[in-house]
Amino acid sequence: MKAFVLRSYGSPDKLELSDIDQPVPADDEVLVRVRATCVNPYDWHHMRGEPYVARLLPGLGLRGPSLSILGCDMAGRVEAVGRDVTEFRPGDDVYALLREGGFAEYVSVREDLLAPKPKNLSYEQAAAVPMAALTAWVGLSEVGRLQPGQRVLVNGASGGVGTFAVQIARALGATVTGVCSTRNVELVRSLGADEVIDYTTEDFTRSGRRYDLLLDNAGSRSVSACRRVLTPKGTFVAVGGQAGRWLQPAGHAFSALAVAPLVSQRMVLADAVGCTEKKRHLTTLTEFIEDGRITPVIDRRYPFEEIPAAVRYQEAGHAPGKVVVTV
Numbered sequence: 001m002k003a004f005v006l007r008s009y010g011s012p013d014k015l016e017l018s019d020i021d022q023p024v025p026a027d028d029e030v031l032v033r034v035r036a037t038c039v040n041p042y043d044w045h046h047m048r049g050e051p052y053v054a055r056l057l058p059g060l061g062l063r064g065p066s067l068s069i070l071g072c073d074m075a076g077r078v079e080a081v082g083r084d085v086t087e088f089r090p091g092d093d094v095y096a097l098l099r100e101g102g103f104a105e106y107v108s109v110r111e112d113l114l115a116p117k118p119k120n121l122s123y124e125q126a127a128a129v130p131m132a133a134l135t136a137w138v139g140l141s142e143v144g145r146l147q148p149g150q151r152v153l154v155n156g157a158s159g160g161v162g163t164f165a166v167q168i169a170r171a172l173g174a175t176v177t178g179v180c181s182t183r184n185v186e187l188v189r190s191l192g193a194d195e196v197i198d199y200t201t202e203d204f205t206r207s208g209r210r211y212d213l214l215l216d217n218a219g220s221r222s223v224s225a226c227r228r229v230l231t232p233k234g235t236f237v238a239v240g241g242q243a244g245r246w247l248q249p250a251g252h253a254f255s256a257l258a259v260a261p262l263v264s265q266r267m268v269l270a271d272a273v274g275c276t277e278k279k280r281h282l283t284t285l286t287e288f289i290e291d292g293r294i295t296p297v298i299d300r301r302y303p304f305e306e307i308p309a310a311v312r313y314q315e316a317g318h319a320p321g322k323v324v325v326t327v
């Protein structure tokens with residue numbers, strides 16, 4: 001099969017289109033013909049081995065990549081199943097959030113990670129969902145414990161996570177303020193934001209308004225500045241931030257967690273990849289998608305051979321919505 005293989009850390013040029021053996025599913029695994037995948041910051045952090053501090057943690061390898069085939073979003077069709085698999089059969093359409101393997105024609109996935117693909121989405125639209133929507137869901141609903149009627153601010157409202165977060169917060173009955181740049185203001189409004197702050201002309205941390213929950217995808221303001229706009233019992237959810245070589249965006253999350261014992265607000269982290277209930281959350285998201293409450297926003301589509309170009313574009317950090325790849 002064709003796959004983009006990463007043998008050493010570096011730029012998107014390190015992703016080598018290769019012919020490798022098709023994976024063989026274990027007893028509890030499903031072999032999926034990948035039809036679409038998506039590019040996420042997770043991919044290029046692994047590709048570059050940055051921030052360096054992350055090489056000291058489980059996940060990235062210290063000297064070289066721990067993952068050889070990137071691509072954590074996947075939508076496709078079941079090709080074969082292991083002998084213990086009960087829920088899926090060849091021909092079923094599925095999607096999943098993986099740790100690796102989406103930048104390939106086939107991937108073997110544990111049954112307990114797969115969910116049926118939303119019936120009203122194409123493969124490309126479905127592949128846009130897992131990482132970004134699950135992160136938004138975990139941040140708002142699980143760790144954020146969002147309640148109807150609460151006021152939410154989404155910093156970085158126009159990217160992959162943000163476009164889902166605005167829609168999910170609205171669907172959960174919150175009043176939503178989105179922060180993005182001028183060219184994306186109308187997009188964020190169209191997704192249901194009650195108010196949009198253009199960060200090029202206004203600093204949301206100086207608005208004087210107060211929020212019950214701040215979902216921080218952008219990490220553009222310090223944690224202490226963000227706390228200023230939270231109610232005394234409000235919740236700060238660290239999702240991501242500005243990419244750096246040594247520390248960021250991990251440093252932004254560390255600083256939120258470090259002050260947690262000292263402040264009245266809740267300081268929590270959304271972790272989609274480490275989440276142990278991916279299938280349950282994806283199944284909930286499927287319901288929201290099939291009844292029309294949320295829909296993926298796709299910025300660009302690339303053919304499989306152009307994955308390095310897709311990664312380069314996503315890495316620039318200003319894609320409005322998701323960057324998908326047809327496999």
Ligand SMILES: NC(=O)c1ccc[n+]([C@@H]2O[C@H](COP(=O)([O-])OP(=O)(O)OC[C@H]3O[C@@H](n4cnc5c(N)ncnc54)[C@H](OP(=O)(O)O)[C@@H]3O)[C@@H](O)[C@H]2O)c1
Pocket residue numbers: 040041042131132135155156157158159160161162179180181182184199217218220238239240241242249270271272273314317318319320321
């Ligand atoms: N914790 C987890 O499990 C998890 C999962 C997924 C992603 N993440 C992290 O979350 C972050 C967002 O991911 P993503 O997939 O949404 O990335 P993305 O699609 O590249 O979106 C980033 C967004 O940030 C916005 N932005 C840039 N500078 C900003 C600023 N100064 N103020 C406000 N917004 C700004 C951009 O909007 P404009 O174009 O309008 O500037 C862009 O839409 C990344 O750091 C990623 O690593 C974490």
